[in-house]
Amino acid sequence: MKIGVFSLTCCEGCSVQFLNIESDILKLVEKFDIKNFRLIKERNEMPVDIAFVEGFPSNDEEVEKLSYIRENSKILVSMGACASNAGIPGMVNYAGKKAKGIKEYVDVDYFLYGCPFSIDELMELISCIFHGKEFRNKNQNVCSECYLRGVDCLLDKHILCMGGVARAGCNAVCPYNGHECSACRGGYEGIDIKSHARLLLSKGFSEEEIIDAYEMYMHEYVEELKKWLKER
């Protein structure tokens, strides 16, 4: 199978993460042919079977590039927070336009969430594609992973944690290291932001602090959150 790793506007941390598969990349090279990876290759070819795309389109050329990648790949994988919903830069407008994830422009077959994405999930996805099995994203919150790792709840230490609404799959790496979850993997399906906001208010966080926390990686929920806070 031919693989391509493509980069739109972003920090390229997901490309670096791709190289950080470390020694497993050598096993990967045996089974797959990396045909396109501008960060490490000079001669890059199309089409590919699987296109991994990091970043979001920040100008017309990048929108065109993204369409070209879609047209020339069988499977397109959104890699990381920026591809998924523009990540942290999604907080501002670009040339008058709101920064958006790649699914707003092209069909996406799979999502690897996170800032950066998790290597374990990438390996699982590749293995699923290779063996023709179904790949499913985790659909529970980060709290569930904290619970499994025995991490004390950060909300009780008055740290504003987004774990309650954030999609799991990172093994709660930030809370495990004493740092709040910023929801870099976005919300899981069917989240209830009202209950979450109510919980945060009851723990003594201000409306402004809650909005700030949602603005980092959960921009698509900010309007709904603000509306609820105003009407409650």
Next chain:
Amino acid sequence: MAEREINIEDITKIEGHANLLIKIENDELKEVRLGVHEGKRFFEKFMVGRSYKKIPEMAGRICGICTVAHEIAAARAVENALSVKVPECVEMARNMMLISSHIQSHLLHLCFLALPDYVGKDNSLEMDVETLKKIYKVKEAANRMTEIIGGRAVHPCDVVVGGFSREIGREDAERYGKLIKEAMPILEEIASVFLTLDYPDIRRQNNFASLYGDEFSLYRGMIKTSKYVFEEGEYEKYIEERSIDYSNANRVFVRGEDFMVGALARLNFNEIDGRAKEMMNEHGIKFPSNNSCHMNIAQALEMVYFAEKAMEIADEFNGCSERGEVKNENGEGVAIIEAPRGLLLHHYVIEKGKVRYANIITPTAMNLESMERDLRWHVEKILNRDDEEIKKEAEKLIRAYDPCISCSVHVARVV
């Protein structure tokens, strides 16, 4: 001979997206333009209005390779702004992280981006498996080391204003030290490859800038250029940014002159010792050097030098659970540290706990002008060669600078 135009639309094997245009008319070099077409990301804009507590985490997202440097520079600038006294053990742990991330970044640049040019390969994954295994063994070690201190290799998650969000234990430093010790022989072997390569001879730049002090530090120091020595807080008197029409990244000057930052600048101004010094002598290498392509040699030596320093720090480290306390939430602060690619500047004004002003100047932004002038200087001398050869030489030179284009544009301010 009439007009020739050499155009590289998307330079490969560099971090980020840049293009190069060379125009030659009647055997005369008319134009060299190094453009950056990657989209701007306005970090300095959306940091404004945010709580200072979130700044290190956000700053890390400027770059996926030098993420540690951005996090630490941001934390230190905020600490300077809010007069936070940072415990010594925090600085030791931050130094350990900086060193492992430098080694990781240098390995990525030397082995994956630069080396193919010198061994006639398209990319490093085409090299023999045994060599690749060695490269990966040390790269993996460097990543694990960053992870031991930072919780994660790409975008470490425990760097906060004042210190770390968790306790870093003595046993963490022991694991860290063990990894670097095991990696050392391979690291030396890899480094020695870059001491013997045949580099293009590009001796135009005489103006360098790096941290400088009693000790060779990546974390803190005076800023030394070929003409001036100043403190980080005084940068506005010396460093100036200008925007240009064909690039999304600004150009940076010291009192009107272009300059070069990075490993070469660091070794030009700082003494190294230990095994790295021995290797330098064994290969008859001397600093200062003003050949820009010697950046590769300097990075190779730095990996060995800092690996030894990292072992010393890890040995002395007795754990750290303290954190500097934030007592006031107003102030202005600057921090300049050494990122893998050179001086990295973060500057914040904080009012009532919120960022009111942010300015970030990255090493690649500092290097772009020098890179373009070096290109002009070098291409002028090889005009009689064919397009393909000129292109190859130009790419070698650009890659020697190890540009991180993502960094350079991601902080462009909205005009």
